[in-house]
Amino acid sequence: MKNIYFTPGPSALYPTVHGHIQEALEKDIFSISHRSEAFKQIYRNTVVSLRSLLNIPNDFFIFFLASATEAMERIIENCAADSSFHFVNGAFSKRFYTIANELKKNPQKVEVEFGNGFNFSNLTIPDKTELIGFTQNETSSGISTPLENIYEIKRHYPEKLVAVDIVSSIPFVDVDYSKIDCTFFSVQKGFGLPAGLGVLVVNRRCLDKSLALKKKNLNIGSYHNFLSIKEQGDKFQTVETPNVLAIYLLGKICEDLIEFGIEKVRKETQLKAGMLYKFFEQHKDFEPFVKEKTFRSQTVIVVNTTVDSEIVINKLRQNGFIVGTGYKEYKNGQIRVANFPSHRIDDVDKLLDCL
Numbered sequence: 639m640k641n642i643y644f645t646p647g648p649s650a651l652y653p654t655v656h657g658h659i660q661e662a663l664e665k666d667i668f669s670i671s672h673r674s675e676a677f678k679q680i681y682r683n684t685v686v687s688l689r690s691l692l693n694i695p696n697d698f699f700i701f702f703l704a705s706a707t708e709a710m711e712r713i714i715e716n717c718a719a720d721s722s723f724h725f726v727n728g729a730f731s732k733r734f735y736t737i738a739n740e741l742k743k744n745p746q747k748v749e750v751e752f753g754n755g756f757n758f759s760n761l762t763i764p765d766k767t768e769l770i771g772f773t774q775n776e777t778s779s780g781i782s783t784p785l786e787n788i789y790e791i792k793r794h795y796p797e798k799l800v801a802v803d804i805v806s807s808i809p810f811v812d813v814d815y816s817k818i819d820c821t822f823f824s825v826q827k828g829f830g831l832p833a834g835l836g837v838l839v840v841n842r843r844c845l846d847k848s849l850a851l852k853k854k855n856l857n858i859g860s861y862h863n864f865l866s867i868k869e870q871g872d873k874f875q876t877v878e879t880p881n882v883l884a885i886y887l888l889g890k891i892c893e894d895l896i897e898f899g900i901e902k903v904r905k906e907t908q909l910k911a912g913m914l915y916k917f918f919e920q921h922k923d924f925e926p927f928v929k930e931k932t933f934r935s936q937t938v939i940v941v942n943t944t945v946d947s948e949i950v951i952n953k954l955r956q957n958g959f960i961v962g963t964g965y966k967e968y969k970n971g972q973i974r975v976a977n978f979p980s981h982r983i984d985d986v987d988k989l990l991d992c993l
Protein backbone atom coordinates (compact mmCIF):
# COMPACT_ATOMS: atom_id res chain seq x y z
CA MET A 639 0.00 0.00 0.00
CA LYS A 640 1.26 3.45 -0.87
CA ASN A 641 1.29 5.96 1.98
CA ILE A 642 -0.55 9.26 1.65
CA TYR A 643 1.39 12.07 3.33
CA PHE A 644 -0.79 14.64 5.07
CA THR A 645 2.30 16.00 6.80
CA PRO A 646 2.72 19.80 6.74
CA GLY A 647 5.96 19.64 4.72
CA PRO A 648 7.53 17.78 3.13
CA SER A 649 4.16 16.49 2.06
CA ALA A 650 2.42 14.48 -0.64
CA LEU A 651 3.91 15.08 -4.08
CA TYR A 652 1.65 16.72 -6.62
CA PRO A 653 0.44 13.81 -8.77
CA THR A 654 2.19 14.98 -11.94
CA VAL A 655 5.65 15.26 -10.31
CA HIS A 656 6.69 11.71 -11.19
CA GLY A 657 6.08 12.27 -14.89
CA HIS A 658 7.88 15.63 -14.84
CA ILE A 659 10.96 14.08 -13.19
CA GLN A 660 10.97 11.35 -15.83
CA GLU A 661 10.78 13.96 -18.55
CA ALA A 662 13.55 16.00 -16.87
CA LEU A 663 15.80 12.94 -16.97
CA GLU A 664 15.06 12.46 -20.63
CA LYS A 665 15.84 16.12 -21.32
CA ASP A 666 19.23 15.91 -19.48
CA ILE A 667 18.15 18.56 -16.97
CA PHE A 668 20.63 17.17 -14.44
CA SER A 669 23.63 17.67 -16.73
CA ILE A 670 23.05 20.93 -18.57
CA SER A 671 25.14 23.96 -17.65
CA HIS A 672 23.43 26.61 -15.57
CA ARG A 673 24.95 29.13 -18.01
CA SER A 674 23.40 27.48 -21.06
CA GLU A 675 20.50 28.71 -23.21
CA ALA A 676 18.57 25.62 -22.13
CA PHE A 677 18.79 26.67 -18.49
CA LYS A 678 17.84 30.27 -19.25
CA GLN A 679 14.77 28.92 -20.98
CA ILE A 680 13.84 26.90 -17.89
CA TYR A 681 14.41 29.89 -15.62
CA ARG A 682 12.34 32.17 -17.81
CA ASN A 683 9.55 29.65 -18.08
CA THR A 684 9.32 29.17 -14.33
CA VAL A 685 9.27 32.92 -13.66
CA VAL A 686 6.56 33.47 -16.27
CA SER A 687 4.42 30.60 -14.93
CA LEU A 688 4.81 31.73 -11.31
CA ARG A 689 3.83 35.30 -12.20
CA SER A 690 0.82 34.10 -14.05
CA LEU A 691 -0.34 31.61 -11.39
CA LEU A 692 0.14 33.93 -8.43
CA ASN A 693 -0.63 37.22 -10.15
CA ILE A 694 2.77 38.67 -9.33
CA PRO A 695 3.11 42.13 -10.93
CA ASN A 696 5.98 42.86 -13.31
CA ASP A 697 7.60 45.34 -10.94
CA PHE A 698 8.23 42.56 -8.42
CA PHE A 699 11.33 40.41 -8.87
CA ILE A 700 11.47 36.68 -8.31
CA PHE A 701 14.61 35.24 -6.67
CA PHE A 702 15.53 31.56 -6.27
CA LEU A 703 17.20 30.62 -3.00
CA ALA A 704 17.97 27.42 -1.13
CA SER A 705 15.04 27.54 1.32
CA ALA A 706 12.49 29.75 3.04
CA THR A 707 14.80 29.99 6.03
CA GLU A 708 17.44 31.46 3.75
CA ALA A 709 14.84 33.96 2.52
CA MET A 710 14.36 35.17 6.12
CA GLU A 711 18.08 35.79 6.47
CA ARG A 712 18.39 37.54 3.10
CA ILE A 713 15.39 39.80 3.80
CA ILE A 714 16.80 40.88 7.14
CA GLU A 715 20.27 41.51 5.72
CA ASN A 716 18.97 43.51 2.75
CA CYS A 717 15.98 45.36 4.22
CA ALA A 718 17.14 46.55 7.63
CA ALA A 719 20.25 48.41 8.79
CA ASP A 720 19.50 47.97 12.45
CA SER A 721 15.84 47.58 13.34
CA SER A 722 13.25 45.01 12.42
CA PHE A 723 9.91 44.22 14.05
CA HIS A 724 8.27 40.79 14.17
CA PHE A 725 4.82 39.36 14.79
CA VAL A 726 5.60 36.19 16.75
CA ASN A 727 3.01 33.49 17.40
CA GLY A 728 4.77 30.20 16.84
CA ALA A 729 7.97 28.45 15.81
CA PHE A 730 8.45 29.91 12.33
CA SER A 731 7.72 33.54 13.23
CA LYS A 732 10.09 33.06 16.16
CA ARG A 733 12.73 31.83 13.75
CA PHE A 734 12.36 35.00 11.67
CA TYR A 735 12.84 37.07 14.83
CA THR A 736 15.79 34.96 16.04
CA ILE A 737 17.60 35.32 12.73
CA ALA A 738 17.26 39.11 13.02
CA ASN A 739 18.73 38.82 16.50
CA GLU A 740 21.61 36.70 15.25
CA LEU A 741 22.27 39.29 12.56
CA LYS A 742 22.35 41.98 15.30
CA LYS A 743 19.41 43.99 13.98
CA ASN A 744 17.98 44.74 17.44
CA PRO A 745 14.65 43.16 16.53
CA GLN A 746 11.52 44.07 18.47
CA LYS A 747 8.46 41.85 18.59
CA VAL A 748 4.86 41.55 19.60
CA GLU A 749 4.34 38.02 20.84
CA VAL A 750 1.13 36.16 21.62
CA GLU A 751 0.66 32.76 23.15
CA PHE A 752 0.93 29.69 20.91
CA GLY A 753 -2.41 29.13 19.18
CA ASN A 754 -3.57 32.74 19.41
CA GLY A 755 -3.98 35.39 16.76
CA PHE A 756 -2.84 38.99 17.14
CA ASN A 757 -4.86 41.86 18.47
CA PHE A 758 -4.23 44.67 16.01
CA SER A 759 -5.83 47.44 17.99
CA ASN A 760 -3.51 49.23 20.44
CA LEU A 761 -0.47 48.21 18.58
CA THR A 762 2.48 50.51 18.07
CA ILE A 763 5.53 49.77 16.03
CA PRO A 764 8.61 51.86 16.89
CA ASP A 765 9.38 54.75 14.52
CA LYS A 766 12.86 53.55 13.76
CA THR A 767 11.62 50.16 12.49
CA GLU A 768 12.68 49.56 8.89
CA LEU A 769 11.26 46.10 8.30
CA ILE A 770 8.13 44.34 9.61
CA GLY A 771 7.99 40.54 9.45
CA PHE A 772 4.82 38.44 9.37
CA THR A 773 4.30 34.70 9.22
CA GLN A 774 0.93 34.64 7.49
CA ASN A 775 0.30 30.96 8.20
CA GLU A 776 1.97 29.58 11.33
CA THR A 777 2.60 25.95 10.43
CA SER A 778 3.46 25.11 14.02
CA SER A 779 0.13 26.19 15.53
CA GLY A 780 -2.34 26.32 12.63
CA ILE A 781 -2.93 30.06 13.06
CA SER A 782 -3.52 32.14 10.00
CA THR A 783 -3.22 35.93 10.12
CA PRO A 784 -5.85 37.58 7.87
CA LEU A 785 -4.23 39.40 4.95
CA GLU A 786 -6.43 42.43 5.66
CA ASN A 787 -4.66 42.91 8.99
CA ILE A 788 -1.28 42.76 7.27
CA TYR A 789 -2.39 45.26 4.59
CA GLU A 790 -3.72 47.54 7.33
CA ILE A 791 -0.31 47.59 9.02
CA LYS A 792 1.29 48.51 5.70
CA ARG A 793 -1.27 51.31 5.21
CA HIS A 794 -0.45 52.59 8.66
CA TYR A 795 3.32 52.41 8.19
CA PRO A 796 3.82 52.97 4.45
CA GLU A 797 7.50 53.87 4.88
CA LYS A 798 8.41 50.55 6.46
CA LEU A 799 9.02 47.42 4.41
CA VAL A 800 6.58 44.58 5.04
CA ALA A 801 7.78 40.98 4.51
CA VAL A 802 5.33 38.09 4.59
CA ASP A 803 6.12 34.39 5.03
CA ILE A 804 3.53 32.46 2.99
CA VAL A 805 5.37 29.11 3.03
CA SER A 806 2.49 26.91 4.11
CA SER A 807 -0.44 28.89 2.66
CA ILE A 808 0.76 29.32 -0.94
CA PRO A 809 -0.78 28.75 -3.52
CA PHE A 810 -4.06 28.96 -1.59
CA VAL A 811 -3.39 32.44 -0.25
CA ASP A 812 -4.17 35.20 -2.77
CA VAL A 813 -1.77 38.04 -2.01
CA ASP A 814 -2.39 41.57 -3.26
CA TYR A 815 1.19 42.50 -4.04
CA SER A 816 0.44 46.22 -4.16
CA LYS A 817 -0.12 46.11 -0.38
CA ILE A 818 3.13 44.51 0.80
CA ASP A 819 6.83 44.65 -0.15
CA CYS A 820 8.01 41.07 -0.24
CA THR A 821 6.85 37.48 0.26
CA PHE A 822 8.64 34.14 0.33
CA PHE A 823 7.98 30.43 0.33
CA SER A 824 9.61 27.06 -0.26
CA VAL A 825 8.23 24.36 -2.53
CA GLN A 826 7.88 21.25 -0.35
CA LYS A 827 4.56 22.37 1.13
CA GLY A 828 1.70 23.71 -0.99
CA PHE A 829 3.42 23.03 -4.31
CA GLY A 830 3.86 19.34 -3.53
CA LEU A 831 7.49 19.26 -4.68
CA PRO A 832 10.68 17.80 -3.23
CA ALA A 833 12.42 20.18 -0.79
CA GLY A 834 15.42 22.25 -1.82
CA LEU A 835 14.19 25.51 -3.32
CA GLY A 836 13.16 28.80 -1.77
CA VAL A 837 11.39 31.57 -3.69
CA LEU A 838 11.59 35.21 -2.68
CA VAL A 839 9.47 37.91 -4.32
CA VAL A 840 10.58 41.51 -3.74
CA ASN A 841 9.58 44.94 -5.03
CA ARG A 842 11.72 47.85 -6.15
CA ARG A 843 11.66 49.40 -2.68
CA CYS A 844 13.42 46.34 -1.23
CA LEU A 845 16.10 46.60 -3.91
CA ASP A 846 16.53 50.33 -3.24
CA LYS A 847 16.93 49.59 0.44
CA SER A 848 19.54 46.95 -0.27
CA LEU A 849 21.45 49.41 -2.45
CA ALA A 850 21.25 52.13 0.21
CA LEU A 851 22.67 49.74 2.81
CA LYS A 852 25.48 48.78 0.48
CA LYS A 853 26.31 52.44 -0.15
CA LYS A 854 26.58 52.92 3.60
CA ASN A 855 29.11 50.09 3.57
CA LEU A 856 26.83 47.80 5.58
CA ASN A 857 26.73 44.04 5.16
CA ILE A 858 24.03 42.84 2.75
CA GLY A 859 25.34 39.28 2.51
CA SER A 860 27.94 37.72 0.27
CA TYR A 861 27.08 35.71 -2.85
CA HIS A 862 23.31 35.91 -2.32
CA ASN A 863 22.36 39.54 -1.81
CA PHE A 864 19.42 41.25 -3.51
CA LEU A 865 21.69 43.12 -5.92
CA SER A 866 23.74 40.13 -7.05
CA ILE A 867 20.67 37.92 -7.44
CA LYS A 868 18.84 40.63 -9.39
CA GLU A 869 21.82 41.18 -11.68
CA GLN A 870 21.95 37.48 -12.58
CA GLY A 871 18.16 37.16 -12.64
CA ASP A 872 17.94 39.86 -15.32
CA LYS A 873 19.92 37.42 -17.50
CA PHE A 874 17.68 34.49 -16.48
CA GLN A 875 20.53 33.08 -14.43
CA THR A 876 21.49 32.49 -10.83
CA VAL A 877 24.62 33.48 -8.92
CA GLU A 878 25.62 29.91 -8.07
CA THR A 879 24.85 26.51 -9.56
CA PRO A 880 21.21 26.23 -8.48
CA ASN A 881 18.83 23.36 -7.94
CA VAL A 882 18.02 23.22 -11.65
CA LEU A 883 15.60 20.32 -11.29
CA ALA A 884 13.60 22.13 -8.61
CA ILE A 885 13.35 25.30 -10.71
CA TYR A 886 12.24 23.18 -13.66
CA LEU A 887 9.64 21.27 -11.63
CA LEU A 888 8.22 24.42 -10.06
CA GLY A 889 7.54 25.82 -13.53
CA LYS A 890 5.83 22.59 -14.57
CA ILE A 891 3.64 22.46 -11.45
CA CYS A 892 2.64 26.09 -11.93
CA GLU A 893 1.54 25.22 -15.47
CA ASP A 894 -0.44 22.26 -14.12
CA LEU A 895 -2.13 24.42 -11.49
CA ILE A 896 -2.94 27.08 -14.08
CA GLU A 897 -4.51 24.42 -16.25
CA PHE A 898 -6.47 22.99 -13.33
CA GLY A 899 -7.52 26.54 -12.40
CA ILE A 900 -6.26 28.42 -9.37
CA GLU A 901 -9.82 29.37 -8.38
CA LYS A 902 -10.73 25.70 -8.34
CA VAL A 903 -7.64 24.92 -6.24
CA ARG A 904 -8.72 27.56 -3.72
CA LYS A 905 -12.34 26.40 -3.64
CA GLU A 906 -11.31 22.80 -3.11
CA THR A 907 -8.92 23.82 -0.34
CA GLN A 908 -11.78 25.53 1.48
CA LEU A 909 -14.05 22.59 0.91
CA LYS A 910 -11.51 20.11 2.34
CA ALA A 911 -10.72 22.42 5.27
CA GLY A 912 -14.45 22.60 6.01
CA MET A 913 -14.68 18.80 5.98
CA LEU A 914 -11.71 18.48 8.34
CA TYR A 915 -12.77 21.14 10.85
CA LYS A 916 -16.35 19.88 10.92
CA PHE A 917 -15.21 16.32 11.58
CA PHE A 918 -12.84 17.29 14.39
CA GLU A 919 -15.42 19.60 15.99
CA GLN A 920 -17.95 16.79 16.13
CA HIS A 921 -15.69 13.93 17.22
CA LYS A 922 -15.45 13.29 20.95
CA ASP A 923 -11.75 12.41 20.83
CA PHE A 924 -10.67 15.46 18.84
CA GLU A 925 -10.96 19.21 18.96
CA PRO A 926 -9.55 21.90 16.66
CA PHE A 927 -6.72 23.63 18.51
CA VAL A 928 -7.57 27.10 17.15
CA LYS A 929 -10.88 28.20 18.64
CA GLU A 930 -11.33 31.51 16.85
CA LYS A 931 -12.63 30.67 13.38
CA THR A 932 -11.18 33.77 11.68
CA PHE A 933 -7.69 32.63 12.68
CA ARG A 934 -8.06 29.01 11.58
CA SER A 935 -5.60 28.02 8.90
CA GLN A 936 -7.24 26.45 5.84
CA THR A 937 -4.02 24.67 4.86
CA VAL A 938 -2.61 23.33 8.15
CA ILE A 939 -5.22 21.96 10.53
CA VAL A 940 -3.98 21.50 14.08
CA VAL A 941 -6.04 19.23 16.31
CA ASN A 942 -5.96 18.39 20.03
CA THR A 943 -6.30 14.69 20.82
CA THR A 944 -7.78 13.33 24.04
CA VAL A 945 -5.40 10.35 23.97
CA ASP A 946 -1.64 10.44 23.35
CA SER A 947 -1.44 11.57 19.72
CA GLU A 948 1.23 8.95 19.06
CA ILE A 949 -1.49 6.30 19.28
CA VAL A 950 -3.59 8.12 16.68
CA ILE A 951 -0.58 8.71 14.44
CA ASN A 952 0.50 5.05 14.60
CA LYS A 953 -3.00 3.78 13.86
CA LEU A 954 -3.23 6.07 10.86
CA ARG A 955 0.21 4.99 9.70
CA GLN A 956 -0.85 1.34 9.77
CA ASN A 957 -3.59 2.34 7.36
CA GLY A 958 -1.30 4.27 5.04
CA PHE A 959 -2.01 7.81 6.27
CA ILE A 960 0.90 9.89 7.53
CA VAL A 961 -0.04 12.99 9.53
CA GLY A 962 2.21 15.40 11.42
CA THR A 963 2.83 15.36 15.16
CA GLY A 964 2.17 18.41 17.31
CA TYR A 965 4.98 20.95 17.40
CA LYS A 966 7.65 20.63 20.13
CA GLU A 967 5.91 20.61 23.55
CA TYR A 968 2.59 19.82 21.82
CA LYS A 969 4.11 16.76 20.20
CA ASN A 970 2.03 14.21 22.10
CA GLY A 971 -1.17 16.19 22.49
CA GLN A 972 -1.82 17.21 18.90
CA ILE A 973 -1.79 16.11 15.30
CA ARG A 974 -1.28 18.39 12.31
CA VAL A 975 -3.00 17.68 9.02
CA ALA A 976 -1.91 19.44 5.84
CA ASN A 977 -4.47 20.45 3.26
CA PHE A 978 -2.53 21.25 0.10
CA PRO A 979 -3.51 21.05 -3.60
CA SER A 980 -1.89 17.60 -3.77
CA HIS A 981 -4.46 16.28 -1.26
CA ARG A 982 -7.51 15.11 -3.12
CA ILE A 983 -11.01 15.39 -1.69
CA ASP A 984 -11.21 11.64 -1.97
CA ASP A 985 -8.07 11.16 0.16
CA VAL A 986 -9.44 13.48 2.86
CA ASP A 987 -12.62 11.42 2.89
CA LYS A 988 -10.59 8.24 3.34
CA LEU A 989 -8.49 9.78 6.10
CA LEU A 990 -11.60 10.86 7.99
CA ASP A 991 -13.17 7.43 7.50
CA CYS A 992 -10.10 5.89 9.08
CA LEU A 993 -10.20 8.33 12.01
Ligand SMILES: *Cc1c(COP(=O)(O)O)cnc(C)c1O
Binds near residue numbers: 705773804
Ligand atom coordinates in the same frame (compact mmCIF):
# COMPACT_ATOMS: atom_id res chain seq x y z
C1 LIG B 1 8.40 25.12 6.64
C2 LIG B 1 8.34 26.56 6.96
C3 LIG B 1 9.47 27.39 6.91
C4 LIG B 1 10.84 26.86 6.61
O1 LIG B 1 10.95 26.40 5.31
P1 LIG B 1 12.34 25.75 4.82
O2 LIG B 1 12.12 25.48 3.39
O3 LIG B 1 12.57 24.54 5.67
O4 LIG B 1 13.41 26.76 5.09
C5 LIG B 1 9.31 28.74 7.18
N1 LIG B 1 8.10 29.25 7.50
C6 LIG B 1 7.00 28.49 7.56
C7 LIG B 1 5.69 29.12 7.90
C8 LIG B 1 7.07 27.13 7.30
O5 LIG B 1 5.97 26.37 7.36
